[in-house]
Amino acid sequence: MKKQKEIKDCQSCLMPFSKDPQGDNRENPHYCSYCFRDGKLCFKGDLKSFQKFVYGKMREQGIGYCKAKFFTWIIRFAPRWKDAK
Numbered sequence: 001m002k003k004q005k006e007i008k009d010c011q012s013c014l015m016p017f018s019k020d021p022q023g024d025n026r027e028n029p030h031y032c033s034y035c036f037r038d039g040k041l042c043f044k045g046d047l048k049s050f051q052k053f054v055y056g057k058m059r060e061q062g063i064g065y066c067k068a069k070f071f072t073w074i075i076r077f078a079p080r081w082k083d084a085k
């Protein structure tokens with residue numbers, strides 16, 4: 001029997017759920033509480049503007065320049081954006 005892969009990161013921004021302030025109480029098991037709210041993904045727009053948005057949020061939270069750049073860059077590999085053109 002194939003074991004189902006456990007999802008540990010947000011499928012939109014790749015933030016680990018362990019860092020989600022809502023933890024296991026988040027609305028959608030696939031997305032963090034920042035990305036998914038009130039029954040839908042709350043960010044509308046393309047990957048580029050989403051990356052800008054996330055970068056700003058991370059800097060606000062005191063995350064270092066290099067780290068924030070890196071986490072912003074890997075968002076392109078998130079399932080939500082991978083197939084988007």
Ligand SMILES: [Zn+2]
Nearest residue numbers: 010013032035
């Ligand atoms: Zn997210």
